[in-house]
Amino acid sequence: xxxxxxxxxxxxxxxxxxxxxxxxxxxxxxxxxxxxxxxxxxxxxxxxxxxxxxxxxxxxxxxxxxxxxxxxxxxxxxxxxxxxxxxxxxxxxxxxxxxxxxxxxxxxxxxxxxxxxxxxxxxxxxxxxxxxxxxxxxxxxxxxxxxxxxxxxxxxxxxxxxxxxxxxxxxxxxxxxxxxxxxxxxxxxxxxxxxxxxxxxxxxxxxxxxxxxxxxxxxxxxxxxxxxxxxxxxxxxxxxxxxxxxxxxxxxxxxxxxxxxxxxxxxxxxxxxxxxxxxxxxxxxxxxxxxxxxxxxx
Ligand code: GLN
Numbered sequence: 001x002x003x004x005x006x007x008x009x010x011x012x013x014x015x016x017x018x019x020x021x022x023x024x025x026x027x028x029x030x031x032x033x034x035x036x037x038x039x040x041x042x043x044x045x046x047x048x049x050x051x052x053x054x055x056x057x058x059x060x061x062x063x064x065x066x067x068x069x070x071x072x073x074x075x076x077x078x079x080x081x082x083x084x085x086x087x088x089x090x091x092x093x094x095x096x097x098x099x100x101x102x103x104x105x106x107x108x109x110x111x112x113x114x115x116x117x118x119x120x121x122x123x124x125x126x127x128x129x130x131x132x133x134x135x136x137x138x139x140x141x142x143x144x145x146x147x148x149x150x151x152x153x154x155x156x157x158x159x160x161x162x163x164x165x166x167x168x169x170x171x172x173x174x175x176x177x178x179x180x181x182x183x184x185x186x187x188x189x190x191x192x193x194x195x196x197x198x199x200x201x202x203x204x205x206x207x208x209x210x211x212x213x214x215x216x217x218x219x220x221x222x223x224x225x226x227x228x229x230x231x232x233x234x235x236x237x238x239x240x241x242x243x244x245x246x247x248x249x250x251x252x253x254x255x256x257x258x259x260x261x262x263x264x265x266x267x268x269x270x271x272x273x274x275x276x277x278x279x280x281x282x283x284x285x286x287x288x289x290x291x292x293x294x295x296x297x298x
Contacts, residue, residue, distance in 0.1 A: 003031070003041065003048040006058055014065055026071055030061045033075050068218040080143040083150065085173045087141050090165030092227045094143040097285040098203055101259050101292050102147045104283065105134075105201060108255065108294075109152055131156050133195070135249075137188050137202035137242055138162075140227055142170030142181065144201055149179035158195070160184040163226065189241050198251050203259035204238035205230050211263070235261065239268055243275060250297040258293045265290035 010027045011020070018026070031037040034057040041048055050058075064074045070093055072078040078087045080094035081102065087093055109132060132155040136145040145159035159181050161167050167183050174181045186193060188204075207228045212220065219228070230237055239258065246256050256277070260268045265282050272280045277295040285291035 206261040262289035
């Protein structure tokens with residue numbers, strides 16, 4: 001069959017569910033992934049033809065796309081910053097907002113704060129006294145931990161998750177990206193960890209049941225509930241637990257970074273009021289939603 005005909009079938013079959021540009025993007029990602037064909041193939045060879053064996057994976061992907069399965073789960077890969085990661089239904093597909101959280105941590109780590117000593121500004125070099133120890137709580141695919149490990153080669157990175165399925169994906173991703181991360185199988189609601197960290201980061205579940213109707217079917221039906229949802233009655237459960245953990249496991253001046261629910265920014269910030277943290281800062285993501293919070297341990 002002509003490659004062009006298959007592209008038309010993608011549009012006919014998916015046109016009711018997805019916008020045109022997204023269908024083009026699905027089609028080109030599939031031919032790249034399964035057939036190693038460049039995106040411009042149809043421009044230079046409009047008569048490019050596939051045999052039955054070559055067609056088959058494209059039609060299989062199409063039938064899964066019709067069920068609104070996310071393309072990343074169909075292909076088994078996702079991109080996060082400069083990383084290629086394996087993903088399956090045990091882990092959330094990494095989001096661009098989470099890349100912004102990692103960028104914040106990297107900028108802070110690369111630019112240690114200047115402090116005034118007498119009349120001089122002195123750059124604090126404490127992070128060079130020992131390598132920065134970083135913990136990622138609820139690592140999922142490992143995206144945050146692996147990106148930090150890659151960009152901060154001197155840091156010692158730990159990552160935990162309650163899900164063994166997620167940990168096995170994350171371990172595979174650390175290996176395929178050539179970084180060293182220590183993975184811990186732990187429940188942050190009941191942690192057993194005797195280590196101290198300079199940075200703790202987490203993107204815990206934060207979507208309330210009442211927000212479910214805002215969420216697209218491809219997320220709701222395919223991504224892991226345990227990574228996404230919290231009850232309407234206690235939506236900040238994980239933030240409270242991580243704050244308590246951080247108070248006992250962060251070094252002095254250690255930093256805590258969270259991805260947060262945009263509707264609960266003030267409530268999340270207020271959790272810190274009675275605690276030993278300073279410089280509590282909220283930041284918006286590229287979509288203009290409050291999505292990140294940073295605090296420093298006193
Ligand atoms: N940002 C994710 C979403 O859009 C939610 C991530 C999370 O709950 N930690 O669904």
